[in-house]
Amino acid sequence: MTAPLVIFDLDGTLIDTAPDLVASLNHTIAAADLEPVTYADLTHLVGQGARVMIRRAFELRGQPLSDEAAEPLLQRFLAHYKAEMPGASRPYPGLIEAMERLEEAGMRLAVCTNKLEELAIPLIGKLGLSDRFVTVTGGDTFPVRKPDAGHLLGTIEKAGARPEAAVMIGDSINDILAARNAGIPSIAVTFGYSDVPVEDLQPDHVMTHFSELTDELVRRLLSRDTHTSMRSVPA
Numbered sequence: 001m002t003a004p005l006v007i008f009d010l011d012g013t014l015i016d017t018a019p020d021l022v023a024s025l026n027h028t029i030a031a032a033d034l035e036p037v038t039y040a041d042l043t044h045l046v047g048q049g050a051r052v053m054i055r056r057a058f059e060l061r062g063q064p065l066s067d068e069a070a071e072p073l074l075q076r077f078l079a080h081y082k083a084e085m086p087g088a089s090r091p092y093p094g095l096i097e098a099m100e101r102l103e104e105a106g107m108r109l110a111v112c113t114n115k116l117e118e119l120a121i122p123l124i125g126k127l128g129l130s131d132r133f134v135t136v137t138g139g140d141t142f143p144v145r146k147p148d149a150g151h152l153l154g155t156i157e158k159a160g161a162r163p164e165a166a167v168m169i170g171d172s173i174n175d176i177l178a179a180r181n182a183g184i185p186s187i188a189v190t191f192g193y194s195d196v197p198v199e200d201l202q203p204d205h206v207m208t209h210f211s212e213l214t215d216e217l218v219r220r221l222l223s224r225d226t227h228t229s230m231r232s233v234p235a
């Protein structure tokens with residue numbers, strides 16, 4: 001039997017990156033004289049990577065943004081975010097202990113994030129978490145990204161695991177939909193950046209703190225067959 005694989009989203013699930021995302025985004029849009037965004041705005045902007053986040057910030061301020069104008073702004077964002085990394089970003093409380101519990105129970109861990117690989121991998125490294133994960137895939141690792149099932153299924157394949165033995169943990173609609181599209185059970189965390197109550201996303205389980213993440217919970221979700229009926233739902 002393959003070891004169960006527990007897959008984590010990054011922004012708003014593993015790591016509280018909001019202060020640094022807001023700071024780098026405001027540094028970026030200041031170049032176009034846009035008013036700064038707030039933490040509350042971020043829940044509507046984050047989720048599909050830096051490029052989409054910048055475009056949504058312009059939309060929020062009622063400003064059009066051409067693809068041509070977006071490119072230098074993306075470079076400005078990347079340079080600022082990388083220079084400050086890890087900034088104030090920290091793992092959520094109880095994460096390290098939860099990862100240790102799962103590892104001790106023989107489970108393996110992976111990351112599936114829409115953040116670009118060039119940001120996600122060094123951030124995980126700077127926080128000393130690299131060795132924990134069998135693989136880290138970003139929004140640019142595959143031709144598709146969450147909520148497309150292909151991102152999650154590609155992550156599972158890279159980890160040498162099987163969809164039947166995988167569970168996804170995330171904070172946003174992209175994570176829960178990706179899991180549903182891939183036919184794997186999902187856990188939604190309440191402490192991330194969703195702009196709707198995570199219960200409305202109908203995950204298989206809701207978690208308010210990492211102290212609730214146990215191997216027993218993972219096994220219970222894997223033994224349920226409620227999500228398997230969704231395995232054929234397209235992305």
Ligand SMILES: O=C(O)COP(=O)(O)O
Pocket residue numbers: 009010011012045046047048049050053112113114115116172
């Ligand atoms: O950076 C983003 O916009 C999304 O990243 P996430 O998939 O880790 O939430």
